[in-house]
Amino acid sequence: KAGVTQTPRYLIKTRGQQVTLSCSPISGHRSVSWYQQTPGQGLQFLFEYFSETQRNKGNFPGRFSGRQFSNSRSEMNVSTLELGDSALYLCASSSGTNTGELFFGEGSRLTVL
Amino acid sequence: QKEVEQNSGPLSVPEGAIASLNCTYSDRGSQSFFWYRQYSGKSPELIMFIYSNGDKEDGRFTAQLNKASQYVSLLIRDSQPSDSATYLCAVNIGTGNQFYFGTGTSLTVIP
Numbered sequence: 287k288a289g290v291t292q293t294p295r296y297l298i299k300t301r302g303q304q305v306t307l308s309c310s311p312i313s314g315h316r317s318v319s320w321y322q323q324t325p326g327q328g329l330q331f332l333f334e335y336f337s338e339t340q341r342n343k344g345n346f347p348g349r350f351s352g353r354q355f356s357n358s359r360s361e362m363n364v365s366t367l368e369l370g371d372s373a374l375y376l377c378a379s380s381s382g383t384n385t386g387e388l389f390f391g392e393g394s395r396l397t398v399l
Numbered sequence: 400q401k402e403v404e405q406n407s408g409p410l411s412v413p414e415g416a417i418a419s420l421n422c423t424y425s426d427r428g429s430q431s432f433f434w435y436r437q438y439s440g441k442s443p444e445l446i447m448f449i450y451s452n453g454d455k456e457d458g459r460f461t462a463q464l465n466k467a468s469q470y471v472s473l474l475i476r477d478s479q480p481s482d483s484a485t486y487l488c489a490v491n492i493g494t495g496n497q498f499y500f501g502t503g504t505s506l507t508v509i510p
Binding site: 317319321327328329330331334336341342344376378380386387388390391392393 | 435441442444448487494496
């Protein structure tokens with residue numbers, strides 16, 4: 287069974303640009319969550335999508351947005367990048383039941399210069 | 400106050416010893432609690448979850464939950480060098496898969 291696939295793995299952007307990250311969940315999983323991981327703040331919840339609907343949203347500004355497609359693949363977008371957006375962005379898929387087992391992808395490492 | 404707090408460590412234990420990792424949470428309504436392990440440069444992976452007060456054992460791992468004290472712990476018996484990693488405590492808030500994670504405790508098991 288293929289795992290969670292995130293693309294791109296690494297990217298470098300400059301302030302003010304925007305970026306789109308992609309996540310393909312495990313086959314059959316309908317829930318996709320996004321997390322930002324930084325050394326100081328740890329893992330912070332961005333949002334969760336389930337069956338193409340945003341089910342939960344964390345405490346991030348509106349520059350951070352996401353969507354989910356009918357095949358459960360998800361994208362997140364960050365507009366008007368700031369230096370503080372440099373982080374590892376992790377996507378996690380789940381079957382959607384409330385057992386809490388998240389399967390994480392390897393992440394997309396974003397550097398903002 | 401952060402929703403989930405962990406001692407960042409680092410915690411060092413000799414091989415074969417018991418490693419004790421602790422976590423407190425602020426939301427009394429939290430219902431489910433999880434421990435993830437993250438090796439350096441890798442993604443987190445689930446070790447255990449616990450929903451009810453008391454202990455839950457799985458092999459060398461024991462999770463302990465005390466909802467009155469808002470406290471969760473993870474014990475690793477017979478620690479092995481391969482257990483050296485960062486351990487993340489996570490709490491599920493509300494419905495769906497919205498988790499608050501602690502910043503993690505770095506564990507080193509010394510051969």
